[in-house]
Amino acid sequence: MASKRVKIAAAAIAAVLALLVLLSVVVAYQMVYSAKQPITKTPADYGLPYQSFEVTTQDGIVIRGWFLPNPSSRDVIIVCHGYAQNKSFMLEGAKALYEAGYNVVLFDFRGQGESDYSPITFGYKEKYDVFAVVEYVLSKEELSGGDVGIYGHSMGGATAIIAAAQTPAIKAVVTDGAYSKLTDAKPAIPLAPVLTPMVFFFGGVMVGTSAWEIVPADYVGKISPRPILIIHGDADTLIPVEDAYELYQRAGEPKELWIIPGADHDTTGYLESSPQYWGKVISFFKENL
Numbered sequence: 001m002a003s004k005r006v007k008i009a010a011a012a013i014a015a016v017l018a019l020l021v022l023l024s025v026v027v028a029y030q031m032v033y034s035a036k037q038p039i040t041k042t043p044a045d046y047g048l049p050y051q052s053f054e055v056t057t058q059d060g061i062v063i064r065g066w067f068l069p070n071p072s073s074r075d076v077i078i079v080c081h082g083y084a085q086n087k088s089f090m091l092e093g094a095k096a097l098y099e100a101g102y103n104v105v106l107f108d109f110r111g112q113g114e115s116d117y118s119p120i121t122f123g124y125k126e127k128y129d130v131f132a133v134v135e136y137v138l139s140k141e142e143l144s145g146g147d148v149g150i151y152g153h154s155m156g157g158a159t160a161i162i163a164a165a166q167t168p169a170i171k172a173v174v175t176d177g178a179y180s181k182l183t184d185a186k187p188a189i190p191l192a193p194v195l196t197p198m199v200f201f202f203g204g205v206m207v208g209t210s211a212w213e214i215v216p217a218d219y220v221g222k223i224s225p226r227p228i229l230i231i232h233g234d235a236d237t238l239i240p241v242e243d244a245y246e247l248y249q250r251a252g253e254p255k256e257l258w259i260i261p262g263a264d265h266d267t268t269g270y271l272e273s274s275p276q277y278w279g280k281v282i283s284f285f286k287e288n289l
Helices: 002-032 087-099 126-139 155-164 192-207 242-250 275-288
Strands: 051-056 062-068 076-080 103-107 148-153 170-176 228-233 255-260
Touching: 002 192, 051 126, 062 087, 062 126, 076 087, 076 126, 076 155, 087 103, 087 148, 087 275, 103 126, 126 148, 126 155, 148 155, 148 275, 155 170, 170 275, 228 242, 228 275, 242 255
Parallel strands: 076 103, 076 148, 148 170, 170 228, 228 255
Antiparallel strands: 051 062, 062 103
């Protein structure tokens, strides 16, 4: 009788573990192969001129974007959207940057928006997307002699750090809500304390790396002596504010840290349209480009 109970308990435990593994694989797949969000607006909806463009990354992915030409300047700001978004999510900021006198480039990371279908790798391969966009910017005669800045939100901020560390042409960096390491993220998934490490593991397997090796903090120090502004909300429930402090601590000079009281991951009340938010970002670029 005791032996039978042990067998039943073992079978139940095995079934639960199998279910957890299956659920982890499903969630990881959904995160890595996230459904594309539709392009809901274009720069024209904001009265902004633009040209569509496409570039091919060194690993063969076609990246599609918009170039907003501003005849008043040769300086350009590259804008990087967050996870499960696309370039149309960043149009409010693009408008503010354009009206401040900058050329602006928005693009869709691989696997998102109008760019080629591809696994989302949370910065591991998205850096190649930024490299290709920077090459596009540098090839434009009307921007010759100008400086290049980059702004990124969330995954876009993490990717901006990784890419800028390896791209001297990027002269100034602004990030908002970037993770210092991917595994600090707290995704809203069922049974998060149990499943999150398993999701990270299986997601890494799917994209050919380890989630524990996607660590923007290992790159941020290489941006110096170029300046960086690190923005984060102190009520961020997805990426803990401690990540901003770690990035700031490991960054070289010159560097700035702006912690927004009460702001969640999307820096609520600031990111979409706040003059204070974009005023701070624009001021930083004006001082450093």
